[in-house]
Amino acid sequence: MKILVTGGLGYIGSHTVVELLEKGHEVVIIDNLYNSQKATHDKITAITHKPSTFVKMDATNYEGLKQLCKKHQFDGIIHFAGYKAVGESVAKPLMYYYNNLLSTITLARVAIEEGINKFIFSSSATVYGDGVSPLNEEAPLMERTNPYGETKAMSERILTDVAKANPTLNVILLRYFNPVGAHKSGLIGEVPNGTPNNLMPYITQVAKGLRDKLYIFGNDYPTIDGTGVRDYIHVVDLAKGHVAALEANKTGVNIYNLGTGKGTSVLELVNAFMSVNKVNIPYEITSRRAGDIATCYANVNKAKKELKWEAKYNVEDMVKDA
């Protein structure tokens, strides 16, 4: 299939482009390079030895997208492009609503006008808010969260309504749990701007000596050791989940959790990182981070059954590849 990948040079996008190319799909990447590097395109080529096209373009650029679609006749769109920092979204809500919603709206409009009938959207387990784990796809969407999370929930609703009104458009909403790790080549991975918000990139920066120590946000949660529990998933497994979703030929609107179904605490992850990589990660327990929940992990039965996909990598693989 010929696929338009928005945000294809970002962390999850680049790993997905690699998996698409490895499976013989044709890929055109658009990315505005806000939080990614053009050199990533060459690295994707170095890994796969397969050509792909990169166009520097914003996913809100209606005219540009129309031209691109007329030129390429895509079979599907995988939409990754978006701002993703929770804290920044609280400080700059308009920037988040404008960009993340306008890109979804514009791409859906172009998909309908140009007869592209597969649309895969990057959603997040964040839409479940403080729901009870294991979370399945029927769990109610959270009431209110931060603007970043709202843009994910709103994009889901927009795409659902648009697909209902346009039966030729088939939408798959993929709810990611906590993607970590990197491609085995070491050529692509997560390169956060400034101080990392997420746990794994913070740990790797401490391991590299870029930061003195890790701050663990709370050890008084009702979990196995008091630290927060999450469902970490290797980014390569996550990328393969997109290819499975694309090839599954589902119609209408379908929602899938992409996780491992297993919860791991912050301390378990840090300890695994230290023992697998034989490196010390000094840490200090501090107070809870505002907005954090105790536990979040997926029920992954639906993706297993309907997409014939499941995560293969374990926590040891994740910390090694990170």
Ligand code: WQD
């Ligand atoms: C994991 C655990 C922290 C950093 C967030 C967003 C979500 C999604 C992914 C975005 C928690 C603890 C973290 C640190 C710590 N979206 N922690 N010290 O909070 O599950 O999800 O990122 O792209 O929308 O909410 O992931 O990696 O930030 O935290 O102790 O320096 O690690 O408290 O328990 P989270 P995370």
